[in-house]
Amino acid sequence: MAHGKSIKLFLTDGSPNGILTAEIINWTGHVLSAPRTKLSELIQREECARTGVYFLVGHDPENSLPSVYIGESDDVANRLKQHNRTEESGGKDFWEKVCLVTGKDQNITKTHIKYLESRLIEIAKRGGQCQLINGTSHQYNRLPESDTADMEYFLEQIQVVLPVLGYEFLKEMKKLSQKTQTMATTVSSEITEETEFYLATKDTNASAKVIDGEFYVLAGSQVRREVTDTRHTYTKNLRPQLFENNIINSDTYTFNQDYLFSSPSAAGGVILGRASNGRKDWRQVGTNITYGQWLENQVDSVELKEEL
Structure with a gap:
């Protein structure tokens, strides 16, 4: 039996087009979403100084699928400042929105985040719901068994929250009949x-x-x-x-x-x-x-x- 989830959304400046925060009750994760035009305000928030994984998202009118870059950093604010530069200066031009996922406490480490980044890139590639901008991806499995289980649960909550905020590219097919499909x-x-x-x-x-x-x-x-x-x-x-x-x-x-x-x-x-x-x-x-x-x-x- 499926159970409901309570997701708490907060519009930090009272506008649906501004900075949004999202949390699931009893989940240690915290999500921030903002348009690129609000980046100067976003990077001043304390969450952006933490270790986290982030998504840069853009929409090309010539493409049906969004363009997405998935990254991680110990200091997301500085990394986003780098991405905000022009392509010629080592930045990225394509993105219009950013979504950041961090922990509410200090228990999410660099190792955890690198594992999450690896799994998120894998899911985005497999799902085919976006044009993934990442040039390379890597498998990162250097976690103890218990930590891996914790991060898989953390990952599931990310997949629940992001579609609520309008990010659809991490959806997966989860329930299929095992029999061979006949046409x-x-x-x-x-x-x-x-x-x-x-x-x-x-x-x-x-x-x-x-x-x-x-x-x-x-x-x-x-x-x-x-x-x-x-x-x-x-x-x-x-x-x-x-x-x-x-x-x-x-x-x-x-x-x-x-x-x-x-x-x-x-x-x-x-x-x-x-x-x-x-x-x-x-x-x-x-x-x-x-x-x-x-x-x-x-x-x-x-x-x-x-x-x-």
């Missing part, structure tokens, strides 16, 4: 989960699941080779990025891994190579009703309480 008509006779859907045409064959309210296309899903609408944002920007990141195999035109999409329409657009109405194009396995009808049924099945 097209054969899949409907073998898989009966209510949250599984398919999209099948003469040259596409894809399966997807709705998990925790999010839409995942499953590994092995077939993508149409021809693109007939190059103006659409998902075919113009997102589809090429998924090929570039090897989420979709450029030889077989199939998904190498499960992939989280922002919507069924985004998934349909990438798979079909044209604009897609995901509510109509995706159908539920077993019932053959559309995704839109399935959503409607979920609401219609709820019995509302009558007011006394």
Whole structure:
């Protein structure tokens, strides 16, 4: 059974576009988020003098995925000052927002942070939800078993908090059936989960699941080779990025891994190579009703309480 979490958000200057802090009750971590325009104020905060891991995030209008750099430092304030310089001076131009994660106490050490940085880069690469700017990555496993367990828990909380602040690039597929996924008509006779859907045409064959309210296309899903609408944002920007990141195999035109999409329409657009109405194009396995009808049924099945 899933349990709720209490996340405390604080707008330090009363503006949603300013510096935000975030905490989870009974978690030793502390999160700061700010636009680059507020960097001069951010680096004056005491949290920025601690050991921490940070994310630089930018959005290019030509790309569907955000650009992200993941780093760590014993003194994040000085590191962010370096990143704020021009490219010619050794800085980074692409980013517009920064997010910093530190500990509330002194128990988070340089070794812990280097481990977290390594795991965060690994997750961001595997998830394919961003264009990772980091030139190199490394595996860092120099932690005792107990510390590794603590940092994995710490990492899970980061993955809970960041999407609340609008940072979606660390989301992972966590709950998949272990059976081999079968596509097209054969899949409907073998898989009966209510949250599984398919999209099948003469040259596409894809399966997807709705998990925790999010839409995942499953590994092995077939993508149409021809693109007939190059103006659409998902075919113009997102589809090429998924090929570039090897989420979709450029030889077989199939998904190498499960992939989280922002919507069924985004998934349909990438798979079909044209604009897609995901509510109509995706159908539920077993019932053959559309995704839109399935959503409607979920609401219609709820019995509302009558007011006394």
